Amino acid sequence: MRQLAVEILVGVLTEGAKADVLVERAGSKLADARDRGLLRELVYGVLRHYFSLEADASRFIQAKPDEYVRLALLVGTYQIRLLRLPVHAAVHATVEAVKHSSQARAAGMVNAVLRRVAASEPPARLKPNQRAELPQWLYAAWRDGFGADKVASIADLFQSVPPLSVAVLDGDRDAWIEAVYALGIDATAGELSAQAVLLPAGTEVAALPGYAAGRFTVMDQAAQVAALALEVHPNDRVLDLCAAPGGKTALLARGHPDTQITAVELSAARLPRLEANLARLQGVNVSIRQGDATALEFADGAFDAVLLDAPCSASGVIRRHPDAKFIHDKASVARHAELQKKMVAEALRVLRPGGRLVYAVCSIHPEENEQVVGGVAGLQSTERLFPGETHDGFFIARLIGH
Numbered sequence: 115m116r117q118l119a120v121e122i123l124v125g126v127l128t129e130g131a132k133a134d135v136l137v138e139r140a141g142s143k144l145a146d147a148r149d150r151g152l153l154r155e156l157v158y159g160v161l162r163h164y165f166s167l168e169a170d171a172s173r174f175i176q177a178k179p180d181e182y183v184r185l186a187l188l189v190g191t192y193q194i195r196l197l198r199l200p201v202h203a204a205v206h207a208t209v210e211a212v213k214h215s216s217q218a219r220a221a222g223m224v225n226a227v228l229r230r231v232a233a234s235e236p237p238a239r240l241k242p243n244q245r246a247e248l249p250q251w252l253y254a255a256w257r258d259g260f261g262a263d264k265v266a267s268i269a270d271l272f273q274s275v276p277p278l279s280v281a282v283l284d285g286d287r288d289a290w291i292e293a294v295y296a297l298g299i300d301a302t303a304g305e306l307s308a309q310a311v312l313l314p315a316g317t318e319v320a321a322l323p324g325y326a327a328g329r330f331t332v333m334d335q336a337a338q339v340a341a342l343a344l345e346v347h348p349n350d351r352v353l354d355l356c357a358a359p360g361g362k363t364a365l366l367a368r369g370h371p372d373t374q375i376t377a378v379e380l381s382a383a384r385l386p387r388l389e390a391n392l393a394r395l396q397g398v399n400v401s402i403r404q405g406d407a408t409a410l411e412f413a414d415g416a417f418d419a420v421l422l423d424a425p426c427s428a429s430g431v432i433r434r435h436p437d438a439k440f441i442h443d444k445a446s447v448a449r450h451a452e453l454q455k456k457m458v459a460e461a462l463r464v465l466r467p468g469g470r471l472v473y474a475v476c477s478i479h480p481e482e483n484e485q486v487v488g489g490v491a492g493l494q495s496t497e498r499l500f501p502g503e504t505h506d507g508f509f510i511a512r513l514i515g516h
Contacts, residue, residue, distance in 0.1 A: 115149055116189055116211035119156035123185045126161070126437045133157055133437040151316070159192050160185070161436035162273055165244040167191045169237050174230040175223075183220045186212050190228040201232040247273060251444050252429070259480055264500070271501050272433045278313040279304065279505070280322075281333045281361065283368040283395060287311060290330065293323035304504065307338035309365070312504055328395040333361040334434070336499045336508035340474035341365045341421060343510050348372045350418040354400075355407045355461060358384035362423055364395035371399055376417075378405040408456040415466035415515070422461045424454045426475035426482050430499075430507025447481050454486045458513075462492065465515035473511040483509040492516045 118140050125131040137157055141150040160167060171187045179187070190208035193199045205228045212221045242262075243253035246269035256265045282290045287303060291311060294301040299317060304310025311330070319325065319332055341362035346352055350373045354363045357377035367375050377400050379388055385404060392400055405411060407422070427447045428438035442450075458473055465471050471492075475482050478498055487493050492514040501507040 115152055116156065116186070116207050117214055118153055119160075119189050120182060120186045120211055120215075122153075122157050123160055123189070124182055126157075127185065127440055128181055130441050132435075132441070133161060134435065155197070156189055156192065158275075158436060159196060160188050161440070163192060163196060163247055164188065164440075165247050165249075166236070166240060167195070169240055169244050170195065171227060171231055173234075173237065174227045179220060179223070180217050182215055183212060183217050183224060186215075186217075186224055187227055190224065191231050194228065194232050195236060201229070205229060205232070245269075249439055249443070252439060255444075255479070260500075268501055268507075271503065272436070274433065275315045276334075276433050276506070277315055277504065278317045278319070278332065279334045279338075280311050280313065280319075280330045281307065281309045281338050281365055282311055282330045283309070283364060284324070284329050290323060297321075297323070304335045304338075306335040306499075306505055307342060309342075310335045310338055326394070328364075331361045331364050331391070331395055333365070334431075335505040336430070337362060337423075337474075337476070337506070338365065339499065340423065340472065340508055340510050342369075343474070343512060344419055344421045344472040345470045346370045346373055346419050351416065352376070353378065353412075353417040353420045353461075353464065355420065355422045355457065356380070356424060357402070358388040360388045360391035360395065360397070362421060363388075363400055364392060364397050366421065367392070367397040367400050368395070373399060375400045377402050378407060378410070380404070380406055408453070408460055410460055410464055412464045414463055415469075416464050418466060418469045420461045420465050420469070420471045422457055422471065422473050424450075424457050424473065424475050426450050426454070426477040427479060429477045429479050429482075430501055430509075431476045433501055434506060447477075447479050450477075451481045451486055454482060458487060458490060462490075462513065462515060467515050469515035471513040471515065473513065475509050476506055478507040478509060483511075487511045487513065 122136040125136050126133050137154050144150050167188045171191045186208055193204035209221050209225045212224050243250045246253050291301045302312045304312055352373050352375045354377045357363045358379045363377045427442040427450050432438050461471050494512040496511045499508045
């Protein structure tokens with residue numbers, strides 16, 4: 115189990131792989147649900163607390179170790195400090211993971227370092243970014259842009275596991291909540307969206323009422339706000355750009371059954387999931403197209419309403435996806451911003467004069483927010499949702515076609 119966790123962390127931190135993909139792939143080979151749960155806990159726990167764990171373990175390392183060994187030490191330190199497993203169990207399991215790797219010769223060093231960690235108190239002094247569990251560049255950008263107090267509150271949130279959020283699509287949220295309660299599962303109506311319901315983290319989605327019938331879809335409240343921000347009229351021609359995995363598409367389709375929605379997705383690999391999700395969610399008024407949102411194969415003014423949920427650095431969803439703070443950096447933010455500007459321009463091209471465009475990203479970086487749409491003709495309003503207890507961070511801009 116520890117060996118799998120370390121291998122996944124190596125993939126995320128050295129190759130830029132996404133943690134959820136690797137955890138799901140590895141977890142599918144584990145028969146025991148407890149093992150799958152522990153694997154996820156180890157990977158996501160280290161990613162959430164990486165900087166303080168690194169400061170803790172590095173005090174006792176004399177020479178820079180191989181990356182596998184270094185991350186094994188963080189896995190071991192996480193078990194000791196935050197899982198509070200018995201020291202002998204945490205140390206033994208981590209040392210065994212190293213023994214069964216190509217770095218077996220480092221097992222003795224790992225044993226010695228982890229025992230010193232266990233015998234000590236956590237470091238009393240941490241740099242501000244280490245205390246916030248954020249990369250230095252990200253901490254500095256948010257401190258300068260939002261203030262130290264705001265960064266501290268966001269950072270505190272990012273250390274906790276978010277609730278599961280779903281959107282009820284059949285129009286009867288209260289009845290669905292009662293059905294969930296009948297299964298012995300707590301459920302709370304969301305406050306940002308009239309369709310949102312919050313459930314305990316780790317709730318088995320497929321076991322919830324009406325899953326197969328498409329009564330609901332997993333979607334954070336902030337993402338629901340973004341989709342619902344698009345003003346749609348009867349018989350509108352609606353375009354949903356960067357549509358996969360299809361939650362926002364389904365929200366629009368079920369809420370406006372008398373419209374025709376075109377869902378465009380660039381990635382061929384994501385199309386099957388988009389198709390499967392819309393089939394389950396009864397998105398019968400949706401046609402799916404593969405296409406590039408920077409070069410759409412549609413005529414000028416072809417649509418009445420456009421939703422652009424653009425690719426971004428995912429800084430607003432670090433609580434849910436802590437790998438985002440390692441996969442993206444300042445250069446990545448700049449690249450995304452340039453791509454987003456091209457997508458906004460193309461979305462406005464295919465939007466008829468007077469039509470409505472919503473630009474949304476799950477990032478709170480100003481470079482991907484106001485700086486993308488600022489000065490664009492037709493801009494009506496902008497809204498940044500900072501990460502909160504019950505929702506992710508998001509940015510939403512409303513524009514009118516011209």
